Amino acid sequence: MKKTIKNNVSWVGKVDWELRRFHGDEYTTNHGSTYNSYLIQEEKNVLVDTVWLPYAGEFVENLAREIDLDQIDCIIANHGEVDHSGALPELLKRIPGTPVYCTANGVKSLKGQYHQDWNFQVVKTGDRLDVGNGKELVFVEMPMLHWPDSMATYLTGDNILFSNDAFGQHYASDRLYNDLVDQCDLHKEALKYYANILAPFSKMLQRKLGEIKSMNLDIDIIATSHGILWRENPLQIVEKYGEWAADYQENKITILYDTMWNGTRTLAEGIAEGIGLADPECEVMVFNLAKSDKNDLIAEVFRSKTVVVGSPTCNGGVLHSVAGFLHMLQELKLKNKKAATFGCYGWSGESTKLLNEMLAHGGFQVHGEGFKCLWNPDGDRQQAALAYGKEIAGL
Numbered sequence: 001m002k003k004t005i006k007n008n009v010s011w012v013g014k015v016d017w018e019l020r021r022f023h024g025d026e027y028t029t030n031h032g033s034t035y036n037s038y039l040i041q042e043e044k045n046v047l048v049d050t051v052w053l054p055y056a057g058e059f060v061e062n063l064a065r066e067i068d069l070d071q072i073d074c075i076i077a078n079h080g081e082v083d084h085s086g087a088l089p090e091l092l093k094r095i096p097g098t099p100v101y102c103t104a105n106g107v108k109s110l111k112g113q114y115h116q117d118w119n120f121q122v123v124k125t126g127d128r129l130d131v132g133n134g135k136e137l138v139f140v141e142m143p144m145l146h147w148p149d150s151m152a153t154y155l156t157g158d159n160i161l162f163s164n165d166a167f168g169q170h171y172a173s174d175r176l177y178n179d180l181v182d183q184c185d186l187h188k189e190a191l192k193y194y195a196n197i198l199a200p201f202s203k204m205l206q207r208k209l210g211e212i213k214s215m216n217l218d219i220d221i222i223a224t225s226h227g228i229l230w231r232e233n234p235l236q237i238v239e240k241y242g243e244w245a246a247d248y249q250e251n252k253i254t255i256l257y258d259t260m261w262n263g264t265r266t267l268a269e270g271i272a273e274g275i276g277l278a279d280p281e282c283e284v285m286v287f288n289l290a291k292s293d294k295n296d297l298i299a300e301v302f303r304s305k306t307v308v309v310g311s312p313t314c315n316g317g318v319l320h321s322v323a324g325f326l327h328m329l330q331e332l333k334l335k336n337k338k339a340a341t342f343g344c345y346g347w348s349g350e351s352t353k354l355l356n357e358m359l360a361h362g363g364f365q366v367h368g369e370g371f372k373c374l375w376n377p378d379g380d381r382q383q384a385a386l387a388y389g390k391e392i393a394g395l
């Protein structure tokens with residue numbers, strides 16, 4: 001169903017209420033998601049992005065109820081990923097030859113996925129497309145936000161920035177706008193999206209935000225490709241991105257562990273108590289990695305100044321939940337974060353050394369050699385864990 005956004009611009013996307021996993025199993029979408037597609041009906045009719053492949057048929061049928069498909073003059077493909085381009089094959093079967101505006105890298109990613117020689121029209125930053133009634137589309141390349149092909153499109157007159165994945169969140173709602181939804185949930189999902197998907201590209205993002213600011217665009221609405229659109233103080237999310245891209249941290253320490261027989265959990269709780277005693281201002285949170293949502297934990301680490309990671313030694317290594325999580329963390333290349341490690345062992349005790357190596361490889365400033373405990377901690381070792389927590393609070 002079409003929903004008017006402003007004047008002759010409407011939302012024609014899909015709300016995916018039941019989505020719980022995205023990018024395969026890489027990203028948890030506990031609030032579902034949306035695939036936002038937009039229809040601009042000026043003298044020219046322009047479709048901006050489409051929806052995820054499984055909803056292609058439904059999308060094209062719904063669109064055909066809103067507009068005679070032959071009246072669509074062109075399509076803007078801001079990003080070639082299948083959650084935005086998935087309905088192009090179905091749509092272009094119905095209206096072959098319709099121009100598809102995208103970046104040079106967009107041609108590569110779309111051809112690479114769909115193996116079709118569509119009527120591609122390559123655009124670059126600053127290129128303009130007249131849509132009639134005195135309005136134009138202005139294209140802004142956004143390479144690596146988050147694919148080489150990404151771009152944003154700005155509609156003059158209505159002052160709408162179609163930002164694609166930038167500023168988005170996986171958040172399903174029947175409400176379109178930021179001022180109509182739960183603020184806490186919205187900001188949590190926006191930060192989770194940034195931490196898990198965009199954090200590796202923070203340096204590029206800082207440059208791009210500067211470039212967008214220097215274009216002096218009046219922005220009334222940021223129309224994202226996932227989740228909620230920003231219309232109330234839309235630049236608030238641009239400012240947040242500026243903060244997040246600048247080695248973000250809060251006064252927060254996150255303790256993450258897994259355990260077989262609870263010894264390492266006892267250490268985790270002792271360390272947390274020690275930090276709390278030494279620095280009551282610092283928020284400390286403790287999570288069992290095997291029982292928690294890994295993408296929510298990435299967001300917790302992203303917000304933290306220090307992460308403390310524990311695993312018992314198991315078969316000369318660390319537990320797989322911990323190894324898998326640290327593998328994810330390494331890829332995010334977070335900056336300006338400290339780390340410390342701990343774990344129980346029975347004989348060889350490799351876990352802390354291995355954890356230190358993995359964290360150092362991920363760019364963390366690792367403190368010392370880690371806190372080890374032979375078998376289950378007794379009262380003395382519990383006190384020692386508490387003292388270790390006080391030491392970490394002082395890092």
Ligand SMILES: Cc1cc2nc3c(=O)[nH]c(=O)nc-3n(C[C@H](O)[C@H](O)[C@H](O)COP(=O)(O)O)c2cc1C
Pocket residue numbers: 258259260261262263264265311312313314315316317344345346347348349350374375376
């Ligand atoms: C399947 C298994 C494999 C283990 N392998 C090792 C090992 O290679 N080296 C070692 O020092 N301890 C090893 N241990 C001993 C544990 O590290 C020890 O029991 C520790 O106290 C468990 O900590 P937890 O209570 O946090 O699970 C192993 C224990 C189990 C159950």
